[in-house]
Amino acid sequence: MKYVDEFRDGTLARALAQRIAEAVQPDRRYRFMEFCGGHTHALSRYGLVDLLPKSIRMIHGPGCPVCVLPIGRIDMAIDLVLKHNVLLCAYGDTLRVPASQGMSLLKARAQQQGGEVRMVYATTDALQIARDNPDRQVVFFAIGFETTTPPTAFAVLQAQAEGLSNFSVLCAHVLTPPAMSALLDSGTELDGIVGPAHVSIVIGSSAYRPIAERYRIPIVISGFEPLDLMQSILMLIRQVNDGRAEIENEFTRTVSRDGNLKAQDTIARVFEFRESFEWRGLGSIAHSALRIRPEFSVFDAEQRFALPYRLVADNKACECPAILRGQKSPEACKIFGTVCTPDNPIGSCMVSSEGACAAHYQYGRHRQEVVS
Amino acid sequence: MSVKPDYSRPLDLRHGVVEMAHGAGGRAMQQLITELFARHLGNEFLQQGNDGAVLPAPTCGQRLVMSTDGHVITPLFFPGGDIGSLAVHGTINDVAVMGARPLYLSASFILEEGLPLADLARIVESMARAATAAGVPVVTGDTKVVERGKGDGVFIATTGMGTLPDGLDLGGARARPGDAVLISGSIGDHGIAVMSQREHLRFDSPIVSDSAALHELVAAMLATGADIRCLRDPTRGGLAATLNEIAHQSGVGLLIDEADIPLKPAVAGACELLGLDPLNIANEGKLVAIVAAGDVEPVLAAMRAHPLARDSAPIGTVKPDSRHFVQLQTRLGGCRMVDWLNGESLPRIC
Numbered sequence: 200m201k202y203v204d205e206f207r208d209g210t211l212a213r214a215l216a217q218r219i220a221e222a223v224q225p226d227r228r229y230r231f232m233e234f235c236g237g238h239t240h241a242l243s244r245y246g247l248v249d250l251l252p253k254s255i256r257m258i259h260g261p262g263c264p265v266c267v268l269p270i271g272r273i274d275m276a277i278d279l280v281l282k283h284n285v286l287l288c289a290y291g292d293t294l295r296v297p298a299s300q301g302m303s304l305l306k307a308r309a310q311q312q313g314g315e316v317r318m319v320y321a322t323t324d325a326l327q328i329a330r331d332n333p334d335r336q337v338v339f340f341a342i343g344f345e346t347t348t349p350p351t352a353f354a355v356l357q358a359q360a361e362g363l364s365n366f367s368v369l370c371a372h373v374l375t376p377p378a379m380s381a382l383l384d385s386g387t388e389l390d391g392i393v394g395p396a397h398v399s400i401v402i403g404s405s406a407y408r409p410i411a412e413r414y415r416i417p418i419v420i421s422g423f424e425p426l427d428l429m430q431s432i433l434m435l436i437r438q439v440n441d442g443r444a445e446i447e448n449e450f451t452r453t454v455s456r457d458g459n460l461k462a463q464d465t466i467a468r469v470f471e472f473r474e475s476f477e478w479r480g481l482g483s484i485a486h487s488a489l490r491i492r493p494e495f496s497v498f499d500a501e502q503r504f505a506l507p508y509r510l511v512a513d514n515k516a517c518e519c520p521a522i523l524r525g526q527k528s529p530e531a532c533k534i535f536g537t538v539c540t541p542d543n544p545i546g547s548c549m550v551s552s553e554g555a556c557a558a559h560y561q562y563g564r565h566r567q568e569v570v571s
Numbered sequence: 572m573s574v575k576p577d578y579s580r581p582l583d584l585r586h587g588v589v590e591m592a593h594g595a596g597g598r599a600m601q602q603l604i605t606e607l608f609a610r611h612l613g614n615e616f617l618q619q620g621n622d623g624a625v626l627p628a629p630t631c632g633q634r635l636v637m638s639t640d641g642h643v644i645t646p647l648f649f650p651g652g653d654i655g656s657l658a659v660h661g662t663i664n665d666v667a668v669m670g671a672r673p674l675y676l677s678a679s680f681i682l683e684e685g686l687p688l689a690d691l692a693r694i695v696e697s698m699a700r701a702a703t704a705a706g707v708p709v710v711t712g713d714t715k716v717v718e719r720g721k722g723d724g725v726f727i728a729t730t731g732m733g734t735l736p737d738g739l740d741l742g743g744a745r746a747r748p749g750d751a752v753l754i755s756g757s758i759g760d761h762g763i764a765v766m767s768q769r770e771h772l773r774f775d776s777p778i779v780s781d782s783a784a785l786h787e788l789v790a791a792m793l794a795t796g797a798d799i800r801c802l803r804d805p806t807r808g809g810l811a812a813t814l815n816e817i818a819h820q821s822g823v824g825l826l827i828d829e830a831d832i833p834l835k836p837a838v839a840g841a842c843e844l845l846g847l848d849p850l851n852i853a854n855e856g857k858l859v860a861i862v863a864a865g866d867v868e869p870v871l872a873a874m875r876a877h878p879l880a881r882d883s884a885p886i887g888t889v890k891p892d893s894r895h896f897v898q899l900q901t902r903l904g905g906c907r908m909v910d911w912l913n914g915e916s917l918p919r920i921c
Contacts (some may be wrong), residue, residue: 200840209830212903244848246905291846320770320845425903541913562907565896 206424207245215429216250222436229255231435232525233393234379236263236553237423243562244552245425255432258387258525259555261378261480262395264343265292266523266547266554269479270511272371273298275501276340279369280304281313283504286332287369288325289340290347291318292551297544299511304340322354329358329366338500340369346397348372348489349462352469355491355498369500370491373476376406377487383414385481387525391435393428394420396450401466403458404448415444422450469495477510479547480523519546522555529556530567536560582606587688594682594716607692608712611699612678616710624710626675629734636671638662639730647690647724649768651761651780652855654727655698660784660855661806662731663705667786668802668858670741670793671733676702678729679713683722694725705784707731733786739793743820745800746861750889752825753860753871755788755880756781757833758810762852763841772844774837783856788877795873797866804858811850811909813859814897824892827909828900831886850899851912861889 223229233239239259242248248257261267273296279285287304294304294316308316314335319325322339329337341351351368358366375398383389394407399420407418417438421431431449438445448454469492476488491499500506513519517539518532529535529548539545541557548554552561582602592599609617616624629635642658652660659676666673678698682691702709709729764780767773785804792799801821805813810832818825834849842849856879862870867885874883897909 200836200843203839203843207902209902209904216904243907244901245903246899246901246907247903249905250903541910557913561910561913565894565898565906565908 203424206422206426208426211426212250212429215426215433219255219429219433219436220252222433222440223252223254224440227254227439229390229436229439230258230388231255231391231393231432232258232260232387232389233428234260234262234375235393235395235398236266236551237396238393238421238428239263239555239558240553241423241425241428243558246562247425247428248563248566250429251432255436258389259522259558260525261382261478261523262344262375262398263548263551263553263555264347265296265551266519267373267378267478267480268293268296268342268371268547269477270298270513271477271509273304274511275506275508276304276369277302277307278506279314279338279500279504280307280316281310283336284314285336285338286315286317286328287338287340288317288319288328290342293340293342294318295544295550296547297550322350326354326357326363326366329363333365335365337366338369339366340371342371344373344375344395344398345401345466348466348470349401349459352465355469355495356465358498359495364497367498367500367503368491369506370470370489372470372489373478374487374489375402376410377484378478378481379407379410380413381481381484381487382524383410383416385524389416389525390439391417391419393431393435394418394446396421396423396427396454399450399454399458401459401462403456404446404454405456406458407446411444411446417444417447419447420450420454422452479513480520514545517546519548519556522548529559532556536564582688584688584692589682589684589686589688589691589716591684591716591718594714600714603714607695608714611695612702612709612712614708614710616708617712624675626710632737633734634737636666636669636733636735637730638665638669639728640665641726641728643723643726644765645723646765646768647694649765649780650777651764652782653694653697654725655694655696656701657782657855658727658729659698659701659705659707660782662729663707663784663786664804664855664858666731666733667784667789668741668804669733669735670739670789670802671735672790673705673707673731673733673786675710675732676707676729677711678709678727680715681722681726682714682716683724684716684719686724691725701784705786707784741799741802743801743803743817746817746821746823746889747800748823748889748891749864750800750861751864751867751885752814752827752887752889753862753867753874754810754832754884754886755785755858755860755874756882757835757838758805758854758857759838759842759849759852760835761855762809763838766845767841770845772841774841776837778835778837778841781854781856783879785856785858785879788858788874788879791873791877792860792870795869797870798863799866799870800861800863802858802860805854807853808912809849809851809853810859811848811897812911814909815911817859817861818892818895818897821889822895824890824895825887825897826890826900827887827897829902831884833882833884850909
């Protein structure tokens with residue numbers, strides 16, 4: 200497949216692995232966080248850990264959209280379905296995130312009462328469903344980082360232009376740079392960060408400059424393909440060795456310094472900052488999420504259905520908070536692989552294959568020691 | 572006064588739809604059976620019109636194999652097949668991978684009120700073509716109609732029966748460390764053909780379902796006399812599920828090589844687009860064979876000589892592993908686990 204196979208070439212991977220092995224200094228340890236779930240998934244799916252020297256430790260970050268969704272937000276979506284009888288459209292992974300009282304959107308869908316839950320691939324699907332069902336309230340459950348935000352903004356503008364009065368958005372969009380800062384403030388010790396791929400297409404590489412300068416940490420923006428990741432890891436190693444803390448861009452084929460200005464403009468037209476937002480694992484972070492501007496409030500499901508947000512505590516045994524901060528690895532969690540599995544997730548990190556726990560369960564358990 | 576001959580208006584196969592009366596046991600049902608099912612699927616057993624088919628008992632040295640499968644696919648028609656041909660192929664294959672020669676099928680139709688009779692006719696004709704081509708007749712059947720909204724057009728449950736010679740066992744518990752793992756061709760074609768129809772995806776080269784009856788391929792493989800330990804068709808859950816089943820049943824591990832698994836570029840592309848792993852995608856015309864290491868050559872040659880298995884390839888080996896893990900050597904030289912599919916096949920979002 201063109202533009203894909205080139206970035207998954209085994210021979211080039213082995214050559215890069217060789218260069219990485221030569222670049223690491225014997226007396227040093229390298230703790231790198233891949234911020235994005237897309238990178239976590241790629242590392243696991245391609246077995247890249249096997250190609251890296253032991254002195255490099257990859258720590259999974261919180262950049263998995265469904266992992267950072269707090270229980271209270273999922274509860275709001277479930278309330279929309281069960282109490283307000285709406286037709287809720289959501290991205291696939293969102294459906295399995297555990298909510299209060301053992302519920303999830305999948306379980307809400309299976310119930311006889313209430314509205315309906317449909318999986319969509321794009322906001323345009325949700326708009327079409329709203330057009331096709333003029334007598335029903337259709338709500339799009341908007342989650343994700345800056346990657347998925349522009350399409351949501353577009354959907355709101357489109358709904359306004361068409362006068363689509365039965366369409367609204369339950370917005371849980373979050374922002375990458377504040378989360379990265381919060382993570383570094385929380386005491387996670389890192390030597391470098393593999394920066395987001397798709398998020399950076401929208402916000403540009405310059406968005407991370409304040410972080411690199413304030414925390415003196417190297418950041419390399421990386422594509423999601425395995426060779427992108429290996430090249431980025433090599434670039435991080437060189438920065439560490441040289442004592443540099445710069446923003447470097449490995450993903451130059453799509454990421455520019457200033458990002459996609461049109462997308463940024465669309466986001467700014469429709470959304471504004473929330474004063475603070477509760478993240479699963481990272482707690483409350485100021486100006487880290489978006490809500491729909493008052494001039495578009497008719498398309499804001501929170502307003503239309505007067506939905507309150509309630510803070511719900513995570514399951515006590517679940518180590519997702521520490522795992523999302525990179526302070527624990529999945530197998531260090533007592534319930535990993537026993538009570539908490541992808542078929543019956545307790546914590547959100549076990550839901551999406553971009554989540555640290557699910558990626559490890561699905562792809563990496565063979566590396567664990569056999570316990571007899 | 573002369574008595575008028577019996578006349579009933581023929582089924583309107585162009586504009587008519589399934590009605591509740593078609594399942595009520597009256598004249599309408601009889602008409603549907605005669606004009607549609609018996610007409611296309613007709614054979615000596617079905618034509619007797621009895622409640623069941625009377626079949627000859629297997630000869631000495633043969634055992635009976637029976638398998639059943641419900642088909643509930645959406646959309647009913649997809650590139651490379653439809654629910655009718657699928658209902659025939661799916662069940663024949665379940666019997667065939669047991670090592671048995673499939674002989675008879677039964678078919679139970681659950682129709683939804685409102686289903687166009689034209690669609691039903693197309694499905695039954697396709698089913699008849701598939702059964703005739705395979706040489707496995709539908710010898711008994713049933714029709715029920717459910718109210719509109721309580722079905723999905725049509726559900727078809729088929730049961731297959733076949734004979735298996737004494738001494739032949741191809742069960743999933745027979746894989747041993749050192750054995751080779753073979754696949755009869757490219758993976759994921761069926762699932763992606765159906766999904767692309769569902770998602771309205773278009774490709775330069777259309778992806779066609781691999782739906783096919785595999786009993787002749789199995790017969791050709793068995794005729795080599797090679798030591799075939801087990802056979803299985805990787806349908807729902809894809810290759811990943813089948814390999815995990817065999818690993819668990821046999822109490823072994825499996826190590827497969829990503830680069831050796833046949834995969835069509837269009838299927839690989841669609842999987843990229845939809846965020847799916849081809850290892851989890853359904854096949855309807857492929858089989859996995861576990862073969863003793865020394866017998867790979869003749870089995871592979873027999874497979875490649877068959878039109879349904881030209882792209883057969885060895886893809887891995889059986890390993891000792893108390894955890895029964897299936898592992899994959901990636902193209903990049905790393906290693907990862909291949910797990911069962913978790914829950915539904917939900918695409919990732921970014």
